[in-house]
Amino acid sequence: MRALTRTAIALVVATLLAACGGAQTFGLTSDDNNRDALTQALGMRQLPAKPGPVNATGKPMVFAVLGGKPRRLVAYDLAAGKAQWTVDADVQSRVAVGGDFVVAREGQQLVARDLADGKVRWQSPLGGDLVGVTADGTRAFAVTASGSGPKNKPVWRLAAYDGASGNELWSADAPGQLGAPAAQGGLVMSPFLKQWLTFLDAATGKPITRVRGLDEEISFVETTSDAAWFGSAFGVFRVDARAASGQRADATYGTTTLPKQLAKATWGADAFDPVQAGYSAADRTRILWRAPGSGGDDGMQFQDGLVAVHYFRFVFGYTPAGELRWAYSHPRVELVASAHLGSVLGAVSQRGEIVALDPATGALRWEGDLGVDKAQVLGATFDADGWQPSGGDAVDPGTTVAALIAIARDRDARFADVKELAISALASLPGKEVSAEIVGIIQDERTPPKLRDTAVEVLISRKDASALDVFADALAVPYDYITGSQPVAVAEVSKAIAGLAGLELDAGARTRATAALVALLESPRTDNPELVEIVKALAAIGDGAEVTPLRRMLMAYRADPMFGGDPKLVGAVVGALLARGGAAREWVAYVAEDPRTLDAVAQVARQALAKK
Amino acid sequence: MSSSRRNRSWSLALAAGASLVLAHPALTAAQSAKGKAPAKTPKGAKAPPVDVAAEQARLDGADAKAAADAAARLGTSADPAAHDALLDALATGVDPDVAVAALRAVAMHPGKDDLAVVGYYAHYRDDQVRAAAAAALGALGGVGAHKAVIAALHDDSAAVRAAAAGAVTAGKIKEAAEPLLQLLAKGDPASAKALAVIADVELARFIGEQLGQVPDGLLAECLGAILMRPDFGNEAAKLQVVRALGKVAGPEATQALADYVSATPEKPPRQSRREAEAMVESRLEGGE
Structure with a gap:
């Protein structure tokens, strides 16, 4: 845990000790991290026999909030592929799903709507700022913060409401900060002061036990139909008996190493951030996971050995070690909500497109549309655990390469880091087509310089001998004033070719590449820095065919100041010739001695001869 | 060694x-x-x-x-x-x-x-050297040299293109028509005279049809130079060029028509001259 957080908690705890004291639901003294008590609490929990939606109809649903005046709430039946209802609703929080109702903050009220038709079932004044809302089959639970404590000190309150009537069933005040709660099968789990996760009986509000985070703060708690999870920015704990340890090593704990470009992604919505009580930009950078419970002590095993990282328009599949396994690029608009449903990854875009991705491969398995016309989706809640999209087969099997290329070539200037990540990820993916795409990115004049540099590095590092014909094609574009054609990224592609030295090359591709390099070597439009790379490339793959053109160049330009004034270029030519030895060496010796040779050229030649 | x-x-x-x-x-x-x-x-x-x-x-x-x-x-x-x-x-x-x-x-x-030697210098990095090589290639003649001259018409340097156009003119390299037409369309001043030298009746007709595609001044210069060629076509072909010139606006076209009138004897009477004369008078009256 960060030092600052520890200090802050210590200060709050000290304040609370001075002000409160005594036993209460959310107190400072309690029987923390009691494995037996936690086991007992979890024993009370009623979980479905198999993963499925929480709502009583069993239909896989997604509830989306649309922007505009007024806002609208859409209940979309994923199985039917159509909206079940749409109502005007000033939704200001996340939507929580109960058995036959949904509940959210609308204006300053907590409002429950009938799941069947979206009509208001009940509403209740919140009496403070909503921190979070959740529901189980028959009850709604809300945490609010207000300044109504003694001496107007802030007080946090967790209240339970009857899902049918809206009557308040019980409530519990807390003198310290409560986070957004989660309810599941008769339990309510409430983060407290970022250090504890308090377990309460959902029916009575009676505290049962609590877990104290010893290694990390507890900044979120959430449920899936088969499990509950809590954690921090660093990782996730499964709510099981082992969680009572409060420590990573002894709990069912999972984390992953993500590249720095995805550092914004979090494991869950920050339960203590009032902004994240509603749908926010934070929902667009989320780590998604599922982990079947093993019942043993072997730690967290992520489903498919992967986590998914939703990052704005993109979704990536990563191993816990941080190896990229797949990528998905959503066209044009951002995904504003996402969830791991076990069977698929569900996501909703800003324009109302719904996609289901295969969590193991990233393939697009289903797509639908909320039908929001021009409205923007602000956020959405999935209640669709275990949903198997109709069809089963991938709509678009896609490829990781295509997705990464799409990301890298995306015109959206906001995602420079992700594009760099995509390019870097391509480095380890085999295939000539990958190299061809990287060449395309390098040649695209709209590619930002930094990204281009990364692409060049990746292309060189790949040492892709199979792509030599691709490189040849890239270079075999003539300079032509009339047509306006010219080769692009000559130096970069030449560097990639130079990297192929010593590798087995296709003879035809070698011939074509050599011819293209020679044409550029002898083109007046090729500048000196490009010539240096061309010479190196010729030396790397020429297999002797480079000697004649390099000799011609050395002879023709040895008295030309434009050539002689560039020791790098002269050195490259001389070096390449000397590397071949034999007659080529004699030409260099001639140039070094002949009086018509510029001094600068002769000097480089003499030095090179002395070294060899 | x-x-x-x-x-x-x-x-x-x-x-x-x-x-x-x-x-x-x-x-x-x-x-x-x-x-x-x-x-x-x-x-x-x-x-x-x-x-x-x-x-x-x-x-x-x-x-x-x-x-x-x-x-x-x-x-x-x-x-x-x-x-x-x-x-x-x-x-x-x-x-x-x-x-x-x-x-x-x-x-x-x-x-x-x-x-082999001159051709290498056609790619030399110094513009003046390439221009000299292009001119020398024109003097060499032969298929290989002509190909190299045509290639030089695609050069980025105006000086080299001008030298290549000069070589086309000197060698009357008809195969250069296409790149010269493209250069004409791009407004390259060196192309007009070279095209005029190699134009036959059919090419002259095609050039005349490029009105709007080619800068008026260059088009007039090219058509005017064709008209001035003693070896170009018969009276009907000349009339065709005069009429094409008549459609071209600007002082260059007027001057080309005037030059043709001046260079063509009154007798025997020729319709191309008559029409050119009428066009010039009309333009002068119109203030051109």
């Missing part, structure tokens, strides 16, 4: 040609410097003989100015040894100013085996 300038292995593809020593007035270094063509021998005048060995020594020296001067002198000599010396110098590399002089000199007595 010997550095002898007579070592044939240095040259790319030289062949000894029949030799004939021609007298020629001496050229100054200033005259042979880059950008200036060597002076030609006045008709009937007898040029002094060239000391090939001495000039070759200067050509092979480290003094670029003296070497350029020597190249120009050697160009005046029809002695195959002089020609060989020039080709050897080019083949083994010289200062760009010397290369310009040597290429011009080579072009004065072109040989059938010059293409």
Whole structure:
């Protein structure tokens, strides 16, 4: 845990000790991290026999909030592929799903709507700022913060409401900060002061036990139909008996190493951030996971050995070690909500497109549309655990390469880091087509310089001998004033070719590449820095065919100041010739001695001869 | 390896040609410097003989100015040894100013085996050297040289394109029509006269149809130059060009028509002249 957080908690705890004291639901003294008590609490929990939606109809649903005046709430039946209802609703929080109702903050009220038709079932004044809302089959639970404590000190309150009537069933005040709660099968789990996760009986509000985070703060708690999870920015704990340890090593704990470009992604919505009580930009950078419970002590095993990282328009599949396994690029608009449903990854875009991705491969398995016309989706809640999209087969099997290329070539200037990540990820993916795409990115004049540099590095590092014909094609574009054609990224592609030295090359591709390099070597439009790379490339793959053109160049330009004034270029030519030895060496010796040779050229030649 | 300038292995593809020593007035270094063509021998005048060995020594020296001067002198000599010396110098590399002089000199007595050396300089990095090579290629003639001239029309340098267009003009290289038309459309000033020289009746008709696709001034210049060619087409073809010119706006077209009227005798009467005259009068009355 960060030092600052520890200090802050210590200060709050000290304040609370001075002000409160005594036993209460959310107190400072309690029987923390009691494995037996936690086991007992979890024993009370009623979980479905198999993963499925929480709502009583069993239909896989997604509830989306649309922007505009007024806002609208859409209940979309994923199985039917159509909206079940749409109502005007000033939704200001996340939507929580109960058995036959949904509940959210609308204006300053907590409002429950009938799941069947979206009509208001009940509403209740919140009496403070909503921190979070959740529901189980028959009850709604809300945490609010207000300044109504003694001496107007802030007080946090967790209240339970009857899902049918809206009557308040019980409530519990807390003198310290409560986070957004989660309810599941008769339990309510409430983060407290970022250090504890308090377990309460959902029916009575009676505290049962609590877990104290010893290694990390507890900044979120959430449920899936088969499990509950809590954690921090660093990782996730499964709510099981082992969680009572409060420590990573002894709990069912999972984390992953993500590249720095995805550092914004979090494991869950920050339960203590009032902004994240509603749908926010934070929902667009989320780590998604599922982990079947093993019942043993072997730690967290992520489903498919992967986590998914939703990052704005993109979704990536990563191993816990941080190896990229797949990528998905959503066209044009951002995904504003996402969830791991076990069977698929569900996501909703800003324009109302719904996609289901295969969590193991990233393939697009289903797509639908909320039908929001021009409205923007602000956020959405999935209640669709275990949903198997109709069809089963991938709509678009896609490829990781295509997705990464799409990301890298995306015109959206906001995602420079992700594009760099995509390019870097391509480095380890085999295939000539990958190299061809990287060449395309390098040649695209709209590619930002930094990204281009990364692409060049990746292309060189790949040492892709199979792509030599691709490189040849890239270079075999003539300079032509009339047509306006010219080769692009000559130096970069030449560097990639130079990297192929010593590798087995296709003879035809070698011939074509050599011819293209020679044409550029002898083109007046090729500048000196490009010539240096061309010479190196010729030396790397020429297999002797480079000697004649390099000799011609050395002879023709040895008295030309434009050539002689560039020791790098002269050195490259001389070096390449000397590397071949034999007659080529004699030409260099001639140039070094002949009086018509510029001094600068002769000097480089003499030095090179002395070294060899 | 010997550095002898007579070592044939240095040259790319030289062949000894029949030799004939021609007298020629001496050229100054200033005259042979880059950008200036060597002076030609006045008709009937007898040029002094060239000391090939001495000039070759200067050509092979480290003094670029003296070497350029020597190249120009050697160009005046029809002695195959002089020609060989020039080709050897080019083949083994010289200062760009010397290369310009040597290429011009080579072009004065072109040989059938010059293409390999001159062709290489058509890609040289210095614009003036490439321009000199393009001009020399025009003088060489033959399919290979013509291809190289046409390639030079695609050069990025206006000076090189102008030299290539000049070579097309000198060699009447009809295969150059397409790139010249493209250059005309791009407004390249060198293209108009070259196209006019190689245009037959059909090409002239096509050029006339480029109104709106080609800058008016260039189009007028090209059509006007076609009209002025004594070898161009019959009266009907000329009339076609006059009428095409009549559609072109601007003073260049008016001038081209006026030039045609001036250059064409009144008798026998020709409709092309009559129409051109009427167009000129109409334009002048209209204030053009």
